[in-house]
Structures are given as C-alpha cells and as structure tokens.
Amino acid sequence: MENNYFDSKILEEILNIPSPTGYTKNMLNYLQKELDNMNLEYKISNKGALLATIKGKDSNKSITFSAHIDTLGAIVSQVKSNSRLSINQIGGYMMNSVEGENVIIHTRNGKKYEGTLQTIKPSIHIDGNDAKDLKRDCKNYEIVIDEQVSEPQDVYNLGIEVGNIVSFDTRTRITKSGFIKSRYLDDKASVAAILHVIRYIKLNDIKPKCDINFLFSNYEEVGHGASSFIPDNTVEFIAVDMGCPGENQNSSEYDVCICTKDSNGPYDYELINKLVDTCKENNINYKLDIYPNYGSDATAALKAGMDARFALIGPGIFASHGYERTHISSIIETEKLIISYIKS
Ligand SMILES: [Zn+2]
Structure with missing residues (x-):
C-alpha cells in the first residue's frame, strides 16, 4: 500500500x-x-x-x-493620472490583508509586471495620523507599478489596461513543525x-x-x-x-x-x-x-x-x-x- x-x-x-x-x-x-x-x-x-x-x-x-x-485576486479598474492603478476586488477579503503586498499584473498580451499594492497614503512620515486612520476601503488603495512610468500613456505602452488581472504574492512557507502558511x-x-x-x-x-x-x-x-x-x-x-x-x-x-x-x-x-x-x-x-x-x-x-x-x-x-x-x-x-x- x-x-x-x-x-x-x-x-x-x-x-x-x-x-x-x-x-x-x-x-x-x-x-x-x-x-x-x-x-x-x-x-x-x-x-x-x-x-x-x-x-x-x-x-x-x-x-x-x-x-x-x-x-481571490483583483482586476485593474483604472489607470490613474499619477500612473498608478486602481483595482476592484475579485472575491471577498479584507483590504488590510493585502496591504503592502507584492502583485503581478497580467496583461492581455501575456506580459507580467510586478508592483505593490499600497494605500494612497502609504508613508507615515508624509501623512502621519491620516495614513493610520485612512479607511481600509478598496478605493483607498492603488498599485505602484515597478516600472519607470510617469504618465498614463507610459502605462498603456507597457500593455497594461483596465480589466487586467492582478494576482497577489502567496508568501508560501512550510515550517519544520508542519505548518503551511500561504494565501x-x-x-x-x-x-x-x-x-x-x-x-x-x-x-x-x-x-x-x-x-x-x-x-x-x-x-x-x-x-x-x-x-x-x-x-x-x-x-x-x-x-x-x-x-x-x-x-x-x-x-x-x-x-x-x-x-x-x-x-x-x-x-x-x-x-x-x-x-x-x-x-x-x-x-x-x-x-x-x-x-x-x-x-x-x-x-x-x-x-x-x-x-x-x-x-x-x-x-x-x-x-x-x-x-x-x-x-x-x-x-x-x-x-x-x-x-x-x-x-x-
Ligand atoms: Zn474555498
């Protein structure tokens, strides 16, 4: 057996x-x-x-x-004027659980780009309590693309557009004690x-x-x-x-x-x-x-x-x-x- x-x-x-x-x-x-x-x-x-x-x-x-x-995952809902991306959620999850997470943006022509999901006030040194108190609502998050983009056209030129799928890093770990941690x-x-x-x-x-x-x-x-x-x-x-x-x-x-x-x-x-x-x-x-x-x-x-x-x-x-x-x-x-x- x-x-x-x-x-x-x-x-x-x-x-x-x-x-x-x-x-x-x-x-x-x-x-x-x-x-x-x-x-x-x-x-x-x-x-x-x-x-x-x-x-x-x-x-x-x-x-x-x-x-x-x-x-679970997300979908690009807007290419913003600051060249970052708004998202819409796929499935039901708390936004704070993906805050600061690395993401991959999957374009329709098969390209993959890295980025990070941040709040619109990601730095405590800039926004102080406003950053802490910001409502953890999807509309207060954006993807910062890890490419040198300064205007929406730069983003479109990469092939990124509304409707692209966004996946989150699973951060998979298997411990010696037998626990599996992952999204x-x-x-x-x-x-x-x-x-x-x-x-x-x-x-x-x-x-x-x-x-x-x-x-x-x-x-x-x-x-x-x-x-x-x-x-x-x-x-x-x-x-x-x-x-x-x-x-x-x-x-x-x-x-x-x-x-x-x-x-x-x-x-x-x-x-x-x-x-x-x-x-x-x-x-x-x-x-x-x-x-x-x-x-x-x-x-x-x-x-x-x-x-x-x-x-x-x-x-x-x-x-x-x-x-x-x-x-x-x-x-x-x-x-x-x-x-x-x-x-x-
Ligand atoms: Zn299930």
Whole structure:
C-alpha cells in the first residue's frame, strides 16, 4: 500500500500558479498534465472546469467530489493620472490583508509586471495620523507599478489596461513543525489533497463501488463554481473546501472539518452521519462545525438544480481569505476521509 499521503511539492507548485477567478487557464493546464501523467480520463467544460472520473463497479451512480482552482485576486479598474492603478476586488477579503503586498499584473498580451499594492497614503512620515486612520476601503488603495512610468500613456505602452488581472504574492512557507502558511490554501490545499487521493487510488488500484468524479471548479469564489458539469448520476456531492478554525469555532488546523451548516442552511444529515462513521471506523481525526458566513460549491450545485445528498469537508484553514495557515495533518486527515469513504 502506498502510505505517503502528503508531499508538499504539488501544493507548493499549485500555490505558485496565479489563478484568480476568471484567470484559471494555467491551473487547468497544470491539472491536465498531472492527470495525463496519472493516466486518468477527464473532460473540460466550456466554462473551464475539469471533471475527472474513476470508474467503479457500478456506473449507474456516482459520487462527485469538488474542489475549486480559482482564488481571490483583483482586476485593474483604472489607470490613474499619477500612473498608478486602481483595482476592484475579485472575491471577498479584507483590504488590510493585502496591504503592502507584492502583485503581478497580467496583461492581455501575456506580459507580467510586478508592483505593490499600497494605500494612497502609504508613508507615515508624509501623512502621519491620516495614513493610520485612512479607511481600509478598496478605493483607498492603488498599485505602484515597478516600472519607470510617469504618465498614463507610459502605462498603456507597457500593455497594461483596465480589466487586467492582478494576482497577489502567496508568501508560501512550510515550517519544520508542519505548518503551511500561504494565501489561497483555500482551496488549493484541497486541490492538492484530491490530486494525492487520485494518485493513491491509481497506485493501489482501488476499484470503488460506484463511479467517483472529481470536479475542479473555477468560479467558486464568486458563487457559481459547481453550478454546471456535475454528472447526472451523482447521488452524493461532497465539496472539499476549507474548514474555519478560530475563536468560538469547533474546527481545527489538525483535523478534517465537516460542516453541518453554513449561511445557506444545514448540510445533508444522513450523509454527514456516513462521513462521521467513516472517520470513527478508520481512526480519522475530525471536527464538526458551523460556518455562519460561508457558502460552498455544494450550494452552487443545489441552486443550479442538482438532486443529490450534499456535504462539505476539508482542512481547517486559519485566517481564511487572509494570510492563511493550516497544518499538514489537516490535509492528511482530509485525504484519509476521502479515500476511506471511496473504499467503504
Ligand atoms: Zn474555498
């Protein structure tokens, strides 16, 4: 049996591929290459999602797992007269969490330029308390481009224009103590987990009782990720996305988190029972929790008309949508639950 559940290489590689919602082509190419190497069938939707299937003994029904390849990011909304760039947010995050961050501006002709996201009053020596008290609102931020530009035309000459995608430095670190710190562990930790699961199933030649689909969605952060491309024979849909450890939460960075209710209401009671039983039978460390400000790809699927039992599981990601952190064990427990559930 292959027992190595975690190798940080895949996670580090995918965290390194900028993929704000709407700009996920490079992530898609990466997945295609990985799945080709593992000799697994897949298809790609018009919208840019990827669906891989492992055939089971019974192909009349299937279980679909999803993880999203898109992340938060920004888009250029204006080339300002001072030759800096205003942005508009992609996805929901606090502006202070990206303040002072290095960015890449991706132009439509394939060029990449570096810059920094600063407030419009970035120096305490110039603006004093005004700099401190400035409202951390998107309109008070601008990208300072690391090119010698002094007027808007200089910026346009580089190929930078309104509508360009902006990605933030992920600042990925893996500590000796097993913590992973990075932007966009939501949901790339789960994408890495699923790629490990697929490799595990292939290496160990596991034949599931029914077909198993893995849907890699690409518009989750804006709400309509898994709204299409789910096979009709899906009887259970399990979104693999982050859990939320923090003050007054039951989740942790060490266990697989199982969400019982989020902002859209309760998840399927019976399916959660099955997942909890699977954890108990296989000594998998799990935590049940509730996330009042969360919506997942399971909801996107349900709102699009899917008729299946649905659940949400995943690694516990601290400081979600900020500079996030989890522990390797949380990803491993998530992988174990997926594998054990597929085998059960
Ligand atoms: Zn997510």
